[in-house]
Amino acid sequence: MNKSFVIASFALFISVICTNASAAEFIGHNTTYNIPGHVNGVSVDNLQQGLNALKDVSIAPDVMVTLRLNQDYSDSSEIVVSNPNGDRIKIDGNNHSITFHKNGIVIDHGHVLGLVDNLTLKLKRFGGVGCAIKSDHGSFARVGRGVKTLGFQYGGVCALNDSLVIVTSGMDASHSCSATSSTFCAGFRAQEHSTIIANGTISSFNKNGYFAYNDSRIYAYRSSASNNRYSNYDGAGVAH
Known part of the structure; x- marks a missing residue:
């Protein structure tokens, strides 16, 4: 047998083994990673x-992997969460804060985000029409009370197209809409068969406080909304 052929075949075999090992990476305990960092x-x-570095990683049930920011970011494209174990x-x-061009954090196409907290999301001046946190097309996200959403064109926390967002009591979505935002902009916005659970939250100084339409629901019991330009609670789907 040709010696060079044997060597090449062995190298290919080792390559396949290494590739498969990489795809089987596993995190079995609570872990925090600092960003920037490793x-x-x-x-x-x-x-x-x-997030991309965790895409091919399996995370054990009941384990939480935390990505912790150590600086502000002033010029960011939307951040897409599409991890198989995104619930963890x-x-x-x-x-810290991140300033975006259009959308902020996007969870789409059936994906899940376990939690976002202690973060201020801002829209770059004259940015595109988007949401600070957008759960879309059958997705789910949890939002902590330490989140701030400032100056977006479409809304602060948005659940669209059969999606769900659960917001921790105490989160304040005031000033989520900019002066030039859509008349339908709201601190909390649900549309197209979606649900936001936002009991005990605050949404003031927006175009609308809580806005639900097209067979959507927002649960905003014990909430507070004032000084919104068009409405504090808009739509038959807003329960407060």
Whole structure:
């Protein structure tokens, strides 16, 4: 048998083994990664890179992997959460802020985000029409009380197209809408068969406080809404 063929075949075999081992990476205990820094052995500069570094990683049930920011970010594209074990991932802003062009954090196409907390999301001036936190197309997200959403065109916390968002009591979505935002902009916005559970939250100084339509629901019991330009609670689907 040709010696070079044997060597090449052996190298290919080792390559396949290494590739499969990488795809089977596993995190079995609560872990916190700082950003910028290293996430699962990968050097990352921003939150999107941190999420990407976890895409091929299996996370054990009852385990939470935290991505913690150690600086502000002033010019960011939307951050997309599409991790298979996204329900076991927490984004901890560590009281920092991210300024976006259009949408902020997007959970789409049936994906899940375990929690986002302690983070201020801002829209870059004259940015595109988007939401600070958008759960879309059958997705789910949890939002902590330490989240702030400022100056977006479409809304602060949005659940769209058969999606769900659960918001921790005490979260304040005031000033989520900019002066030039859509007349339908709201601190909390649900549409197209979606639900937001936002009991005990605050939504003031927006175009609308709580806005639900097209067979959607927002549960806003014990909430507070005032000084919104068009309505504090808009739509038959808002329960308060």
